Amino acid sequence: MTTANLRVAVVGAGQMGADHIARFSHKISGAEVVAVVEPDEARAKAAVAGLPEASTRTRIEDALEKDSIDAVLIATPGPFHEAVLLPALEAGVEILCEKPLTPDSESSLRILQAEQQLDRPHIQLGFMRRFDAEYIALRELIASADAGALLMLHCAHRNASTGEGYTSSMLITDSVVHEMDVIPWLVGEPIAAVEVKKARKNSLAPAWLDDPQLIIFETISGVLADVEINVNVQFGYQVTTEAVFEKGIAEIGKTAGLMRWQDASFGGVEHVSFKTRFAAAYDSQVQRWVNAARNGTIDGPSAWDGFLAATVSEAAVEAQTTGKRVAVQYAVAKPDFYN
Numbered sequence: 001m002t003t004a005n006l007r008v009a010v011v012g013a014g015q016m017g018a019d020h021i022a023r024f025s026h027k028i029s030g031a032e033v034v035a036v037v038e039p040d041e042a043r044a045k046a047a048v049a050g051l052p053e054a055s056t057r058t059r060i061e062d063a064l065e066k067d068s069i070d071a072v073l074i075a076t077p078g079p080f081h082e083a084v085l086l087p088a089l090e091a092g093v094e095i096l097c098e099k100p101l102t103p104d105s106e107s108s109l110r111i112l113q114a115e116q117q118l119d120r121p122h123i124q125l126g127f128m129r130r131f132d133a134e135y136i137a138l139r140e141l142i143a144s145a146d147a148g149a150l151l152m153l154h155c156a157h158r159n160a161s162t163g164e165g166y167t168s169s170m171l172i173t174d175s176v177v178h179e180m181d182v183i184p185w186l187v188g189e190p191i192a193a194v195e196v197k198k199a200r201k202n203s204l205a206p207a208w209l210d211d212p213q214l215i216i217f218e219t220i221s222g223v224l225a226d227v228e229i230n231v232n233v234q235f236g237y238q239v240t241t242e243a244v245f246e247k248g249i250a251e252i253g254k255t256a257g258l259m260r261w262q263d264a265s266f267g268g269v270e271h272v273s274f275k276t277r278f279a280a281a282y283d284s285q286v287q288r289w290v291n292a293a294r295n296g297t298i299d300g301p302s303a304w305d306g307f308l309a310a311t312v313s314e315a316a317v318e319a320q321t322t323g324k325r326v327a328v329q330y331a332v333a334k335p336d337f338y339n
């Protein structure tokens with residue numbers, strides 16, 4: 001391992017980019033942010049306010065050319081990932097890319113092809129749920145078969161509200177893409193088919209949004225996983241999973257913490273954002289990426305996992321549009337490069 005800090009350029013200083021920049025300053029060791037790539041000048045300035053040594057750039061090409069960087073953390077929205085990933089791969093730097101890898105399987109395949117020109121995988125994908133302690137415990141329980149075989153998963157993915165740019169297909173491509181990664185990771189096998197049902201519309205959701213919806217996944221051995229995606233629940237941010245086994249049930253994601261009984265009522269507090277709900281998972285993900293990158297490797301989901309999720313995502317959007325069950329066809333088998 002190199003003893004020098006990993007010099008990171010953060011691309012995109014929106015919600016998640018800013019959160020990661022603060023994480024590097026306060027929680028992560030072995031890395032420093034040396035550049036922020038962000039076309040919005042005010043945002044860029046705000047992002048580097050506490051980082052006197054960091055430069056601001058408007059294009060990734062400028063950071064790759066003018067700053068001495070070892071790594072990029074990509075936190076722009078998914079449709080802009082490819083334009084950053086390709087030059088970063090060409091420069092051979094280490095990459096942590098927020099989900100999704102790209103919005104569709106064709107563009108994800110282009111990324112896989114570009115990455116395979118290198119000596120080894122350089123992209124780690126930001127499916128942070130794999131670093132959440134409860135998800136890890138559930139995966140271990142499933143693998144142990146202690147409660148018998150897993151039969152079903154009931155998942156809920158609830159956001160308080162959505163903004164103007166958030167569309168019905170984004171329920172799938174931006175939100176349920178997390179379950180498209182974490183379900184196969186929990187179950188230990190790929191998703192084979194998907195169906196989508198629209199529920200009665202929440203009148204508090206924006207007019208253009210069909211919210212909530214129910215997504216039903218089937219894995220290759222027949223485990224069913226239903227996901228309630230419900231992104232205008234008003235009350236907070238909740239991600240839960242109930243696992244149904246042959247001889248037991250397990251549940252993760254219910255908010256723990258202080259419960260109060262007072263004034264003839266009782267209750268606790270709820271998260272309002274993924275930034276707090278998954279804070280520890282993000283910390284662990286970024287620290288492990290930094291440690292791995294300094295050793296010339298990755299330690300988490302790869303671009304291959306991103307390609308699988310992009311393929312499922314495409315099938316789910318088709319199921320959402322047609323109302324039919326759609327079988328998932330993966331265009332290529334896993335290259336040895338990713339084993």
Ligand code: ISE
Pocket residue numbers: 159174175176178231274
């Ligand atoms: C957001 O982009 C995320 O990645 C969150 O984890 C997810 O819960 C939310 O629905 C997405 O919009």
